[in-house]
Amino acid sequence: MRFAILADIHSNLAAFEAVLGDAEKRGGFNKIWCLGDMVGYGPQPNECIERLQEFEHVCIAGNHDWAAIGRMDTAEFNPVAAIAARWTEEELSSESKDYLLALPLILVEDGFTLAHGSPREPIWEYLLSTRAAQENFTYFETTYCLIGHSHVPLIFELDGAQVIYREFGEIEIKLSQDRMIINPGGVGQPRDGDPRASYAIYDVDAKLIIHYRVEYDIEATQKKMQENGLPEPLIRRLSLGR
Numbered sequence: 001m002r003f004a005i006l007a008d009i010h011s012n013l014a015a016f017e018a019v020l021g022d023a024e025k026r027g028g029f030n031k032i033w034c035l036g037d038m039v040g041y042g043p044q045p046n047e048c049i050e051r052l053q054e055f056e057h058v059c060i061a062g063n064h065d066w067a068a069i070g071r072m073d074t075a076e077f078n079p080v081a082a083i084a085a086r087w088t089e090e091e092l093s094s095e096s097k098d099y100l101l102a103l104p105l106i107l108v109e110d111g112f113t114l115a116h117g118s119p120r121e122p123i124w125e126y127l128l129s130t131r132a133a134q135e136n137f138t139y140f141e142t143t144y145c146l147i148g149h150s151h152v153p154l155i156f157e158l159d160g161a162q163v164i165y166r167e168f169g170e171i172e173i174k175l176s177q178d179r180m181i182i183n184p185g186g187v188g189q190p191r192d193g194d195p196r197a198s199y200a201i202y203d204v205d206a207k208l209i210i211h212y213r214v215e216y217d218i219e220a221t222q223k224k225m226q227e228n229g230l231p232e233p234l235i236r237r238l239s240l241g242r
């Protein structure tokens with residue numbers, strides 16, 4: 001059994017397709033675990049939701065998914081993110097809205113807890129420090145937890161009472177008894193300085209989680225964003241991976 005672990009697709013169909021193609025080349029997968037923020041920022045929200053539904057999958061809600069269906073006020077978003085959220089709300093079909101409305105905040109799948117931001121605050125918390133990770137280990141019961149939201153691939157490993165931070169850059173992690181919080185990085189808007197789409201595969205039999213980066217047609221997404229009048233800073237940042 002193999003799971004594709006995808007976070008923060010953000011309506012970026014070109015990045016999503018590149019990841020699907022790459023995962024297929026690397027041995028394929030049986031099911032997608034989607035860690036939220038299917039929509040927001042990018043130009044093809046309906047297409048991404050429809051594509052995801054072609055696969056066996058589970059998905060949880062992210063803050064941008066909630067903003068796009070009016071479940072959350074965009075007052076706490078930065079101005080360009082708020083513009084993109086309003087554009088997305090206008091663009092979404094009623095089928096897409098129904099899909100997003102039904103998403104849970106937390107799921108437990110095969111020994112993993114799935115939460116968009118963190119198990120403590122699934123919608124809002126950016127889990128980027130060892131201190132925040134330490135606190136969050138008390139908020140889930142499974143050995144492992146998968147998160148997205150920061151668009152930064154990383155691993156927090158609990159070693160005794162101590163939390164160790166590791167970069168998750170095109171390496172494989174062997175799963176042991178040690179508890180871990182893992183972020184596969186963002187598919188549709190990477191923010192760790194590498195503009196390539198970021199994702200992971202969990203190979204259950206090998207007990208491995210393998211991290212991959214994939215080039216995609218960034219300009220194709222940027223062109224669609226331009227055509228739809230999405231904010232310039234959101235278009236630029238795709239080239240920078242920040």
Ligand code: ZN
Binds near residue numbers: 008037064149
């Ligand atoms: Zn996001």
